Every structure is written in C-alpha cells, then in structure tokens.
Amino acid sequence: MPPGEPLLRPDWVVNNLDVIGERLAEHLGMTATAVGVGFVISFVLALLIRRRRALHATVVGAAGILYAIPSLALFAFLIPFTGISFVTAEIALVSYTLLILVRNILLGLDSVPPDVLEAADGMGYTSRQRLWRVELPIALPIIVAGLRIATVTTIGLVTVTSLIGQGGLGYLIVVAGINAFFPTAIYVGALLSVALAVAADALLLAVQRRLTPWSAARGETS
Amino acid sequence: MTLIEELGAWLADPAHWTGPDGLLTRLLEHIALSGACLAMAVAIALPIGLWIGHTGRGAAAVIRAANIGQALPTLGVIGIILPLTANIEPYGFDLIPSIVALVALAIPPIVTNTYAGLRQVDPEAIEAGRGMGMRELQLLGLVEVPLALPSVLAGLRISAVQVVATATLAAVLGAGGLGRLIIDGIAQQDDAQLFIGALLVAILAIATELSFAGLQRLAISPGVRGRRAVRESAADA
Numbered sequence: 001m002p003p004g005e006p007l008l009r010p011d012w013v014v015n016n017l018d019v020i021g022e023r024l025a026e027h028l029g030m031t032a033t034a035v036g037v038g039f040v041i042s043f044v045l046a047l048l049i050r051r052r053r054a055l056h057a058t059v060v061g062a063a064g065i066l067y068a069i070p071s072l073a074l075f076a077f078l079i080p081f082t083g084i085s086f087v088t089a090e091i092a093l094v095s096y097t098l099l100i101l102v103r104n105i106l107l108g109l110d111s112v113p114p115d116v117l118e119a120a121d122g123m124g125y126t127s128r129q130r131l132w133r134v135e136l137p138i139a140l141p142i143i144v145a146g147l148r149i150a151t152v153t154t155i156g157l158v159t160v161t162s163l164i165g166q167g168g169l170g171y172l173i174v175v176a177g178i179n180a181f182f183p184t185a186i187y188v189g190a191l192l193s194v195a196l197a198v199a200a201d202a203l204l205l206a207v208q209r210r211l212t213p214w215s216a217a218r219g220e221t222s
Numbered sequence: 223m224t225l226i227e228e229l230g231a232w233l234a235d236p237a238h239w240t241g242p243d244g245l246l247t248r249l250l251e252h253i254a255l256s257g258a259c260l261a262m263a264v265a266i267a268l269p270i271g272l273w274i275g276h277t278g279r280g281a282a283a284v285i286r287a288a289n290i291g292q293a294l295p296t297l298g299v300i301g302i303i304l305p306l307t308a309n310i311e312p313y314g315f316d317l318i319p320s321i322v323a324l325v326a327l328a329i330p331p332i333v334t335n336t337y338a339g340l341r342q343v344d345p346e347a348i349e350a351g352r353g354m355g356m357r358e359l360q361l362l363g364l365v366e367v368p369l370a371l372p373s374v375l376a377g378l379r380i381s382a383v384q385v386v387a388t389a390t391l392a393a394v395l396g397a398g399g400l401g402r403l404i405i406d407g408i409a410q411q412d413d414a415q416l417f418i419g420a421l422l423v424a425i426l427a428i429a430t431e432l433s434f435a436g437l438q439r440l441a442i443s444p445g446v447r448g449r450r451a452v453r454e455s456a457a458d459a
Contacts, residue, residue: 069424070387076404076420080225080413156295173301183305190301197293
C-alpha cells in the first residue's frame with residue numbers, strides 16, 4: 001500500500017456508487033444463477049434417486065468429490081475447456097451447490113411420515129399430486145435449510161471468481177483493490193461481501209423459521 | 223498442441239520440478255502454511271471448545287459467533303486484514319493476512335464440534351467420575367475428552383481440509399503455495415501449469431481428508447469405537 005494512503009476514501013465511495021452497485025448486482029446475479037440452476041439439477045437428481053435408490057451412492061459420491069475440489073482448482077480444471085469466462089465460473093459454482101442441495105432435498109422428502117403418505121394415497125392422490133401437494137410442503141423447511149447453506153457458500157465463492165475475470169464484489173477486492181494497491185476498494189468489496197453473506201444467512205434463517213414455527217418454539221437453531 | 227502434450231512438455235522440464243518456483247517448493251510451502259495455520263487454530267479453538275463444552279458457560283454466544291465466522295468469505299477476510307498489515311516488513315503484504323484468514327477459517331469447525339462432542343457425553347459417565355473423586359480437570363481429560371474424541375477429530379478434519387483447499391488463495395497476495403501455479407498459470411496463459419497446480423491441490427485436499435479419517439480411526443479409544451467388539455470379547459472370556 002502506498003504510504004499515507006488512507007484505509008477508506010469516502011469521496012471515492014460516493015463518486016463510484018454506480019460501479020459498486022453494478023458489482024453488487026453482478027454478485028447477486030451470479031449467486032442467484034448458481035443456486036437456481038443448482039437447485040433445478042439437484043431437484044431432478046433427488047427425484048431420480050427416489051425412483052432408483054441404487055443411484056444414491058453414485059450421485060452423492062460424485063457430488064462429494066466435486067465438493068472436495070478446492071474452488072480455484074476447479075476453475076483451473078475448466079479453463080482449458082471453457083476459457084476464462086462466466087460459464088467456467090458458473091459451472092464450478094453450480095457444482096458446489098449440488099452436494100448440499102441433493103442431500104437436503106432427499107432428507108426433506110424422507111422426513112415425511114409414512115402415515116401421511118398412506119393417508120394421501122387413501123384419498124386417491126396420484127403420485128405426482130402427492131409429491132406436489134403433500135410431500136414437498138412437508139419437506140420445505142429442510143429444503144430451505146439446504147438453500148441457505150448453498151447460498152451463503154456461493155456468496156463466498158463468487159468473490160474467488162474475480163481470479164478468472166468475473167467476481168462481483170471480489171472484483172473490487174482483488175482487481176480494483178489488492179492489484180491496484182487501493183485499500184478503499186478492498187474495504188468496500190470485503191465489507192459488502194461479508195455483509196451480504198451474513199444478511200443472506202439471516203434472511204433465509206428467518207424464512208426457515210417461518211416455515212417451521214414448531215422448531216423455533218423449541219429453541220432449535222439449525 | 224493438445225492439453226495432454228502441453229502437460230507432458232511442462233513436466234519434462236526439470237526446472238518445473240526442483241527450481242525455486244518449482245512444484246516441489248510450492249508443495250512444501252503449501253503444506254507448511256496449512257500445517258502452521260491449523261496448529262494455531264487448534265491452539266486457540268480447542269481450549270475455547272473444551273471450556274464452553276465442560277462448563278456450558280457462554281456457549282450460546284460462542285456458537286453463534288462461530289456460525290457467523292463460518293459464513294465469512296475468506297477473500298473478504300484477507301482483504302480486510304491486508305491494508306492493516308501491509309506496511310509491516312517483511313510479511314505484512316502476503317503471509318500475515320493469509321495466516322489470519324486461514325486461522326479464522328479453521329477455528330469455527332473445531333470449536334463447534336468440540337462443544338457438540340462434550341455435550342453428547344452421557345451425564346451418568348460424568349456423575350460416575352465425580353463419584354470416584356475426580357477433579358474437574360481429571361474429569362475433562364479422563365472421561366469427557368476420550369468420549370468426545372470422535373466429534374473433536376471430525377472438527378479437526380473439516381478444518382484441515384478447508385485450510386488446505388483455501389491456502390491456494392494466499393497466492394493472490396503473492397505468497398507461495400500451490401495456488402501460485404494456478405494464479406501464475408492464469409496470468410501467463412499457461413494451461414499446463416495451472417492444470418498441474420489444480421491437480422496437486424485437489425490431490426492434497428483429498429489426501430488430507432483420508433489421513434484425518436485414518437487418524438480418527440486410530441485415535442479413538444477401543445471402548446468408544448466398537449462397543450460390540452468389546453462386549454463380544456468379554457462374553458468369550
């Protein structure tokens with residue numbers, strides 16, 4: 001850092017609100033895309049696993065290996081094929097959501113009591129009606145808990161995509177900040193990304209509590 | 223040139239192996255950085271976890287703080303520390319922010335799992351220890367910790383794998399480690415170099431996971447590991 005450079009220049013922040021806003025929007029967009037696409041894929045995988053239990057070990061094992069690969073390494077594996085691009089970033093981000101989401105969707109669906117399923121069958125529900133009207137509403141709190149973990153993890157990982165030319169708030173930290181020796185940009189990016197992760201966690205926790213008033217009443221936290 | 227040919231050509235150059243920027247140096251730097259950070263995290267987190275687990279005092283606040291800590295993006299933490307330490311010679315610009323961020327990353331899983339392990343200990347076992355006249359520290363060391371060990375080691379394993387994986391980010395500040403092969407590879411558009419770096423980090427992370435899983439199996443008291451085995455051998459006798 002250049003000597004005498006203050007940690008925060010309020011005038012830079014005020015004059016660059018549009019740039020900061022753009023990066024914040026990019027961060028939210030990348031997170032929403034990854035969690036959204038990850039959820040659709042995980043939902044389909046979870047339904048397939050429920051139809052064929054033999055797939056369980058294969059799918060969860062593969063998702064587990066993807067999850068264990070460090071993020072920067074996963075980006076690097078993809079670069080020779082998809083280049084330094086938005087697609088590379090999103091493939092990696094989506095991969096990291098799969099393990100958490102598949103596991104929680106299955107846990108949620110498995111948490112439906114057999115009596116309830118029997119009652120639904122007795123009332124003449126088709127299996128599709130039973131899934132959408134009975135099983136999913138009951139599974140929803142556990143599924144939302146999975147979405148919460150996946151979202152917070154993704155918000156952190158999006159900052160790392162700044163190393164492959166994307167990054168949202170990570171762009172402010174790495175490119176505008178660290179590489180340019182400019183503490184103000186580092187602080188704006190770092191504090192906003194930390195605040196975004198904490199806010200998303202709190203927001204989704206509130207949604208989760210809303211959906212399970214009984215567990216909040218017992219004082220359970222997760 | 224295909225990627226396979228590029229990899230072959232890269233690996234054929236001995237300077238890429240043993241040079242000062244070679245992969246052996248980077249691997250050793252990576253292991254040293256990760257090991258040091260994990261050791262520091264254990265030194266901080268284990269006493270905290272044992273204290274809140276044994277006494278129950280301050281547990282809610284500490285666990286809440288740990289949960290928030292787990293949500294913090296590591297690159298954000300590195301960014302927040304960097305400007306504060308950048309003028310400290312000689313490591314303020316690279317190693318110190320990396321170490322602070324990695325230690326901060328490793329603390330929450332150790333604290334929460336140590337606490338959870340101690341809380342799961344059967345209160346009757348603790349009562350029995352008290353009845354035998356054990357003092358608080360004896361109770362902790364001879365009864366609670368051995369019974370909580372599976373959970374304590376699980377926390378250590380999560381932290382170790384996360385630290386090994388995340389230590390790649392130290393390269394963003396120019397510190398060493400395997401992340402350098404990836405970052406330099408991206409900067410130099412050298413696909414072979416970044417691919418090798420990625421492969422080594424992935425292997426190191428998986429090896430860490432497996433060795434801690436092995437340690438977990440070795441270090442757990444036979445009485446806790448296989449109650450059934452003990453009971454069977456008792457029946458044989």
